[in-house]
Amino acid sequence: MAVSLKPLDDRVVVSPLDAEEMTAGGIVLPDSAKEKPQRGKVVAVGPGKLLESGERCPVALVVGDEVLFGKYGGTEIEVDGEEIKILRESDILAKIV
Amino acid sequence: MAVSLKPLDDRVVVSPLDAEEMTAGGIVLPDSAKEKPQRGKVVAVGPGKLLESGERCPVALVVGDEVLFGKYGGTEIEVDGEEIKILRESDILAKIV
Amino acid sequence: MAVSLKPLDDRVVVSPLDAEEMTAGGIVLPDSAKEKPQRGKVVAVGPGKLLESGERCPVALVVGDEVLFGKYGGTEIEVDGEEIKILRESDILAKIV
Amino acid sequence: MAVSLKPLDDRVVVSPLDAEEMTAGGIVLPDSAKEKPQRGKVVAVGPGKLLESGERCPVALVVGDEVLFGKYGGTEIEVDGEEIKILRESDILAKIV
Amino acid sequence: MAVSLKPLDDRVVVSPLDAEEMTAGGIVLPDSAKEKPQRGKVVAVGPGKLLESGERCPVALVVGDEVLFGKYGGTEIEVDGEEIKILRESDILAKIV
Amino acid sequence: MAVSLKPLDDRVVVSPLDAEEMTAGGIVLPDSAKEKPQRGKVVAVGPGKLLESGERCPVALVVGDEVLFGKYGGTEIEVDGEEIKILRESDILAKIV
Amino acid sequence: MAVSLKPLDDRVVVSPLDAEEMTAGGIVLPDSAKEKPQRGKVVAVGPGKLLESGERCPVALVVGDEVLFGKYGGTEIEVDGEEIKILRESDILAKIV
Numbered sequence A, B, C, D, E, F, G: 001m002a003v004s005l006k007p008l009d010d011r012v013v014v015s016p017l018d019a020e021e022m023t024a025g026g027i028v029l030p031d032s033a034k035e036k037p038q039r040g041k042v043v044a045v046g047p048g049k050l051l052e053s054g055e056r057c058p059v060a061l062v063v064g065d066e067v068l069f070g071k072y073g074g075t076e077i078e079v080d081g082e083e084i085k086i087l088r089e090s091d092i093l094a095k096i097v
Helices: A019-024 B019-024 C019-024 D019-024 E019-024 F019-024 G019-024
Strands: A005-007 A011-016 A037-045 A066-070 A075-079 A082-088 A092-096 B005-007 B011-016 B037-045 B066-070 B075-079 B082-088 B092-096 C005-007 C011-016 C037-045 C066-070 C075-079 C082-088 C092-096 D005-007 D011-016 D037-045 D066-070 D075-079 D082-088 D092-096 E005-007 E011-016 E037-045 E066-070 E075-079 E082-088 E092-096 F005-007 F011-016 F037-045 F066-070 F075-079 F082-088 F092-096 G005-007 G011-016 G037-045 G066-070 G075-079 G082-088 G092-096
Touching (some): A005 A082, A011 A066, A092 B011, B005 B011, B005 B082, B092 C011, C005 C011, C005 C037, C005 C082, D005 D011, D005 D037, D005 D082, D011 D066, D092 E011, E005 E037, E005 E082, E092 F011, F005 F011, F011 F066, G005 G011, G005 G082, G011 G066
Antiparallel strands (some): A005 G092, A011 A037, A011 A082, A037 A066, A066 A092, A075 A082, A092 B005, B011 B082, B066 B092, B092 C005, C011 C037, C011 C082, C037 C066, C075 C082, D011 D037, D011 D082, D037 D066, D066 D092, D075 D082, E011 E037, E011 E082, E037 E066, E066 E092, E075 E082, E092 F005, F011 F037, F011 F082, F037 F066, F066 F092, F075 F082, F092 G005, G011 G037, G011 G082, G037 G066, G066 G092, G075 G082
8 A cells, every 4th residue: 555554443454355355265155145245455543442550451462463353343545546444443343264 | 264353352252053053953943032142153263352451351261162142143144164253251151061 | 931041141031930839939039129029940052250260160050040130131032932031140139939 | 038039150149228218327218319228237148259269259248237228229128027128249239337 | 307317328419599699699500501509408418438548538528518519419409398409419519717 | 600510420511602702712713513512611510420439520610711611501591680501521622712 | 823712521533534645555445335434533532421329431543643533423513614524533443643
């Protein structure tokens, strides 16, 4: 990206992978699912959630991680022609390993 | 699973057992129940809930545990043809022992 | 029970007593009551509510205690032909002594 | 009471006094009041509200205290033919002295 | 008062002053106001709000203080023919000095 | 003011400035704005918000400060013929310097 | 600005950039996006969020930072003919670097 984003707080910037890539990896989202999660790649992570002590709890993800996240959470934005999503760490369901 | 999931926070990945297996184990869900819980096997656990101290409280379950959980909680996803569920620890009602 | 339940967090498993047993013990639930509590016997208790310190506050009940609880709280389930209820400690109104 | 109740947490068991008794004590509830409080006598008190430290804050009432409480709070139950109410300490407005 | 009230927690018992008295003191409530506050005299104060440390924060008012409070907050009650109000300290807007 | 107000908690008493004064100071409120803030002068401040430690965090404003605040927050009251507003510190958007 | 604003708490004053400037920087907001974020320049920052310890956590932004923020959050105001926005730090999604 020519323009890069540095998320605040416990936010994570994710580049979504499309459905074909997801099927290839063995993950299929059933039509009957209440909320279909999406798969994506982490492109930026914030400094983490602020604790009452004034310290921050680091986000448990690093750039490059593949993650599952809820389809309807977060904010979509297009950067340099690529659609990305800005989510809170708590909207990330799991890391794919 | 060829693709494995590492849940975040206090999330747990559960592989649901079908109704026949549940009846065999002596547990029957009455039709009149407000919310019918499901039985499943834990396949992955997250690092646990974040405390204000910055530490995490480990999830009180290990891979292989059989659990009861609410039918409508969590997120369904299909991995390698098997339908699984990603739940928070607080959505797990009890361990079956 | 052939199958036994080990509740998580501050949950309690209760085996409800039927109306006749309640009347015998001197407790009658008025028809005009907004929410009719039920009487039951505790059959399993969880490790207790998680405190911010990371410790748990033990549930103030032991197996065998008779309790009053709200009729509409918790989750009903049938184990080995017996209908039981899984409740949080905070849904238990009082111990009968 | 042949059957006695030991309330959990910060709950209080109150035996309501009827309207005549209330008038005698000089307290009249206006018809225009949004919520008419009731007068009653405390018959049992719980161990008190759980603090994050794991200790409990003792209930600021003792058995025998006369109290004012909201009419619509708590749970009604009949014990040995006497109608009582199980309330949280926070539903008690004031002690009558 | 022949019957006196000792409020619990951070509650305050207030004896409302009527509209004429309020005008005399230079305070007029505009008809257009969203919520018209009332003026009253404090007749009793509780021990104060419970902190997580188990201590209480004393109510910042003493008996005899004149206060402004929201018209629709708290509970009305008639004691010895005088209408009073039981409010939480947080429902008191300001002390009149 | 002949009658003066001493606000409780983190409340602030503000004397609103009218629209003409606001325009003079270079601040214009667009008609399209979702919520039009108002400009006013602080005439009294409370002791500040209560912290769990039992101490109070002093209000970050002093008498005489000019502030912007939401039009629909707080409570309006007329004192000695002057309309004022009682707001919480958190309803104050910014100090004008 | 002839009139300058000093925001309270964790508030941030942002001067929005218009759509053309945003496209130039490589960021395009898709029409299908649920909530279109806006790009702007930080012109003032508050002292930061109050922690229970009584200290404040400094805002993770400085004057001059370019940020993305939700279109519908915060309060719009016109200062010296320029439309600005007053937002909480938690309404800022990311810093553009």
